[in-house]
Amino acid sequence: MQVSARGEYAVRIAVTLATGHPRTISASALAAAQALPRKFAEVILGDLRRAHLVDSVRGVEGGYRLARDPGDVSVGEVLRAVDGPLSEVRGRRPEETSYEGAAVNLPRLWVAARAAVRSVFDEVSLAQAATGDFPVRIAELTAADDAWMPR
Amino acid sequence: MQVSARGEYAVRIAVTLATGHPRTISASALAAAQALPRKFAEVILGDLRRAHLVDSVRGVEGGYRLARDPGDVSVGEVLRAVDGPLSEVRGRRPEETSYEGAAVNLPRLWVAARAAVRSVFDEVSLAQAATGDFPVRIAELTAADDAWMPR
DNA sequence: AGCATATCCTATCGATCAAGTAGGATTCAA
DNA sequence: TTGAATCCTACTTGATCGATAGGATATGCT
Numbered sequence A, B: 001m002q003v004s005a006r007g008e009y010a011v012r013i014a015v016t017l018a019t020g021h022p023r024t025i026s027a028s029a030l031a032a033a034q035a036l037p038r039k040f041a042e043v044i045l046g047d048l049r050r051a052h053l054v055d056s057v058r059g060v061e062g063g064y065r066l067a068r069d070p071g072d073v074s075v076g077e078v079l080r081a082v083d084g085p086l087s088e089v090r091g092r093r094p095e096e097t098s099y100e101g102a103a104v105n106l107p108r109l110w111v112a113a114r115a116a117v118r119s120v121f122d123e124v125s126l127a128q129a130a131t132g133d134f135p136v137r138i139a140e141l142t143a144a145d146d147a148w149m150p151r
Numbered sequence C: 001a002g003c004a005t006a007t008c009c010t011a012t013c014g015a016t017c018a019a020g021t022a023g024g025a026t027t028c029a030a
Numbered sequence D: 001t002t003g004a005a006t007c008c009t010a011c012t013t014g015a016t017c018g019a020t021a022g023g024a025t026a027t028g029c030t
Helices: A005-020 A027-034 A038-050 A075-082 A106-121 A126-131 A136-143 B005-020 B027-034 B038-050 B075-082 B106-121 B126-131 B136-143
Strands: A054-057 A063-066 B054-057 B063-066
Touching: A005 A027, A005 A038, A005 A063, A005 A075, A005 A126, A005 B106, A027 A038, A027 A063, A038 A054, A038 A063, A038 A075, A075 A106, A075 A126, A106 A136, A106 B005, A106 B106, A106 B136, A136 B106, B005 B027, B005 B038, B005 B063, B005 B075, B005 B126, B027 B038, B027 B063, B038 B054, B038 B063, B038 B075, B075 B106, B075 B126, B106 B136
Parallel strands: none
Antiparallel strands: A054 A063, B054 B063
């Protein structure tokens, strides 16, 4: 589960938009609020706009706002908009893999891993990510303190 | 959750070793069994050896075998041996992230996502991956047929 | 009209990494 | 001694990531 810089930035921008919702916020204000390169933030906001996750307003007093309610947009949608699919195995979707011999059962494993990732990113909204008010299932995942240990 | 070619190859090699355990199998036999480039397979087997997951025997009749019982080695260990950590956010471990403003709660989200990934890859052994006899929790993740749909 | 402030578009860049290849040195059993 | 295997170093090739540059276009205010 590698989240790229683009992905991380996109989520940070999105939760910032969520807390300001429904006001529009300019790219430079967003970049300043999260200490990101402004130009790069613009590129990312372009991706989010093309995915119809944000609306943009041009001109003075312009900026960006979430296209839908913050409680209605999942973190997974944001990540998919800027990086591709949440889960890939050697560049393919998990269900597209296929093997011979001892490896025949691996597609089920890849699909299970994807389902696990989805069960986090697709079940947390921007509103929840902003407030820290995560669903119980998610909160439980972070409760065990070995969840916070590198491995 | 991106699994690289190295990662995929490593798991395929590992389950092949698991089914043949405890016989030693040569790199070319492994490469042939899974239709991988032989030289690349050698590189990967070198990684697995340095991680002490496989032992190697040189010379004629040499080859590779699992260093531990197939029921005792997890898929996660294999993946970590060839790619790095299972989960990273912008090149950092989830627990090392830290944000200001609206993004303050994101580290918990990253940690939850990592826990979800671990709950699959660290809970499935090579023996289980080879036989397809997954733990109930994992099997449940693949039961819903929308787990098999792209999103 | 003119100006300031935005978004938006195209292009480029350097560094890094992924995937795979090449060639040969070394080890070991028969 | 020979053949088959691991092991080591180096290299290549292409793609991708994380930006940056420069300006065209839209909008509101005075």
